[in-house]
Amino acid sequence: xxKLIFACLLLIGGTSFAQDMANExxxxxxxxxxxxxxxxxxxxxxxxxxxSVEHSLNSESAxxxxxxxxxxxxxxxxxxxxxxxxxxxxxxxxxxxxFFLEGFAMLNSTERTQFESIFEEREDEFVTDLAIGIxxxxxx
Numbered sequence: 824x825x826k827l828i829f830a831c832l833l834l835i836g837g838t839s840f841a842q843d844m845a846n847e848x849x850x851x852x853x854x855x856x857x858x859x860x861x862x863x864x865x866x867x868x869x870x871x872x873x874x875s876v877e878h879s880l881n882s883e884s885a886x887x888x889x890x891x892x893x894x895x896x897x898x899x900x901x902x903x904x905x906x907x908x909x910x911x912x913x914x915x916x917x918x919x920x921x922f923f924l925e926g927f928a929m930l931n932s933t934e935r936t937q938f939e940s941i942f943e944e945r946e947d948e949f950v951t952d953l954a955i956g957i958x959x960x961x962x963x
Contacts, residue, residue: 857885857919870895877911879919885911891931903949905931915961925958 863873870893877887888908893899907929915921935950 859887866891870898877919882918883913885913885919887911901934903932905929909958917963920962922961923959925960927956927958929954929956 857877857879859875859877859879861875861877863875866873871891872894873889873891875887875889877885879885886909888906890907891902891905893902893904907927909925909927911919911923911925913919913921913923915923930951930953932949932951934947936947
């Protein structure tokens with residue numbers, strides 16, 4: 824059951840549920856930059872840690888990286904880790920907030936199941952993949 828819930832949350836987009844761990848953002852007056860650290864509370868319940876670090880380049884763009892590492896044995900059976908750097912372009916009124924368009928890359932290690940035939944045993948192995956994509960989202 825945990826695997827099904829975990830897979831659904833991954834499809835929905837775990838970072839959209841991220842909880843801000845920083846109490847307040849400190850803007851550097853000279854450069855206008857913000858460092859933000861986020862953790863995903865839903866993944867903790869399921870047996871994994873997801874942490875994101877984001878650095879604003881200006882009021883409309885930011886770069887960051889998300890990392891995922893399971894500690895529950897059941898979750899670890901399907902995914903070992905992922906690391907996903909990203910670039911976000913924000914369209915909101917606030918400083919690096921509101922609607923955003925994102926370009927990202929994701930390096931991950933997941934379980935792949937191969938069947939020899941319908942009547943044969945299956946072989947499970949972990950494979951490392953690289954994915955490149957775009958995303959849409961929003962934050963406050």
